[in-house]
Amino acid sequence: MEGLRVVEEVVRFIIEDKKLTLRIKDLRSKLKSTIKTIPKEKLLPARASLTDVGGKLYTKSEKSRKSVLGIYKSNIKRTEEAVRVLEEFSKLVGPKLGKNFKEIRFELYDIEKIIQQKLFML
Secondary structure, three states: OOOHHHHHHHHHHHOOHHHHHHHHHHHHHHHHHHOOOOOHHHHHOOOOOOOOOOOOOHHHHHHHHOOOOHHHHHHHHHHHHHHHEEEEEEEEOOHHHHHHHHHHHHHHHHHHHHHHHHHOOO
């Protein structure tokens, strides 16, 4: 949801597209609602933020951004990848959950194309 929030802000403040901003906001809400259907006892115990081996990793590409387009690209891809991970692992909880995440992922792909076109028009 964090990456999608960044994308939403790019669309809101840079592209200034009210309709697309609302679409992303709705998708973020749908993602949040879908995540909430995962039983809490499956989520919270799985988080080990203090001992997560990836928590301290900070790659060269993460250290800087050269443009709004770079910020957008990083965050849309991060969001798509995260939703794909959620799609796969949620199948362990229930097949319908995986299907819901897949629908969100494909809507992201569609939104990505629209935003990309609008950014190149600026």
